[in-house]
Amino acid sequence: MGLIERKYMQETQPEGPPTFLQRLNEFGERHAKLIIFLSTALIIVTVLIVADTFWKRSRFERALRDLDAATTVEAVEKLRDEHADSPLVLPRILYRLGNLCQEEAARSASDAERTRDYLQRAVEAYDRFKKEFPQDPLSGSVTMASLRARQNLEFVETARQSLLKLHTLAPHPLAEAETKDSPIRFGPIRQPNPEAVIVLPENREVRIELFEDEAHNAVAEFIDLCEKGFYKGVGFVKDEEAQQLVTLAKATETLDYQLPLDLTARSPAAGIVAAVRSNEGPRDQAGRFLILLSDDAKLEGHTLFGQVKGGLPFLRELTPQDGIREIRIEKKRDHPYVSEKIRP
Numbered sequence: 001m002g003l004i005e006r007k008y009m010q011e012t013q014p015e016g017p018p019t020f021l022q023r024l025n026e027f028g029e030r031h032a033k034l035i036i037f038l039s040t041a042l043i044i045v046t047v048l049i050v051a052d053t054f055w056k057r058s059r060f061e062r063a064l065r066d067l068d069a070a071t072t073v074e075a076v077e078k079l080r081d082e083h084a085d086s087p088l089v090l091p092r093i094l095y096r097l098g099n100l101c102q103e104e105a106a107r108s109a110s111d112a113e114r115t116r117d118y119l120q121r122a123v124e125a126y127d128r129f130k131k132e133f134p135q136d137p138l139s140g141s142v143t144m145a146s147l148r149a150r151q152n153l154e155f156v157e158t159a160r161q162s163l164l165k166l167h168t169l170a171p172h173p174l175a176e177a178e179t180k181d182s183p184i185r186f187g188p189i190r191q192p193n194p195e196a197v198i199v200l201p202e203n204r205e206v207r208i209e210l211f212e213d214e215a216h217n218a219v220a221e222f223i224d225l226c227e228k229g230f231y232k233g234v235g236f237v238k239d240e241e242a243q244q245l246v247t248l249a250k251a252t253e254t255l256d257y258q259l260p261l262d263l264t265a266r267s268p269a270a271g272i273v274a275a276v277r278s279n280e281g282p283r284d285q286a287g288r289f290l291i292l293l294s295d296d297a298k299l300e301g302h303t304l305f306g307q308v309k310g311g312l313p314f315l316r317e318l319t320p321q322d323g324i325r326e327i328r329i330e331k332k333r334d335h336p337y338v339s340e341k342i343r344p
Helices: 022-031 032-069 072-083 090-107 112-132 140-162 174-178 216-227 312-316
Strands: 195-200 204-210 236-239 244-247 258-259 272-277 283-292 304-310 327-330
Touching: 022 032, 022 112, 032 072, 032 090, 072 090, 090 140, 090 304, 090 327, 140 216, 140 258, 174 312, 195 216, 204 216, 204 312, 216 258, 216 327, 283 327
Parallel strands: none
Antiparallel strands: 195 204, 195 327, 204 304, 236 244, 244 283, 258 283, 272 283, 272 304
16 A cells, blocks of 8 residues: 655745755855864864963973072073073073172172173173063062162272272271271272151151162152152051051142062061052052051061151151141262153
8 A cells, every 4th residue: 555645745845035044054064174174273273372371381480490490690691592582581580690690790809800791791681671571570670780780880990990099008908898988898889878858747857768779760759759849738648557657649640650669678667668559460659658657567568768767756646637848859869860660
């Protein structure tokens, strides 16, 4: 008995425009090879990107381990050449190289040519750092180290020779080495630090020593703003818990930049002046500073750039209505004060 074809089986589907799924299916059938090729290529590219990321990370970690183990200038120079194309680790290598060259120069003080060679290599390493990585968090420390290297190099090339020509009756070398500013000591004669005088209401004055040799960039920015009258009328807010005075943000001035950290070996203590940290990372806010009121005050990871030498009791008595009349700068050194800035 033959199969009877049902009527509904004889009916054809109504003709009309193809649906989206039908068009997508037709496209897949026509371009199946192309789709397979593109999918494979995408998978390969993804695998290569992931592999490259892991390789760079392992290379970075390995370079840091090698840098920690390197104790000679030659070893660090070899790392510099090996990682010349690595923007992650090269800044640290250049900074370490400059510091090691300065240490070798100090140990070679009796040999002028050797000392000059190491100091020139230190300056070259710092200059390359500042040219290629101006936004690196270490830039503030590099600026300070570069200044010292240049001062020592200038001393070796000029002042040292003139001192060696002096004919004076010298005391016993052991006694001479202990005297202040001994001519047999290596390096330029240390210049006194500049000072800032904060003038408060009723002509009360607070004198601050600025650590130019230790926080060069922060001091340069502070002096520049003081001489422009930036702090005139700015008040303080007292944080009783943290035992510190913090300058209020100045509403009439907008500084569209930040400063790199200038970390020093100083410890928090009563009278220490520090920059206010930025909320956007390891940077300093431009134009704001704080003053510690107690030896028990806690402060970590801040740029400490000054110390109150007189007038601390006046600061403890300040009220929110007391604003800064002016800040005078005294005992400036004979060079321009220009700071390195981080702009958005």
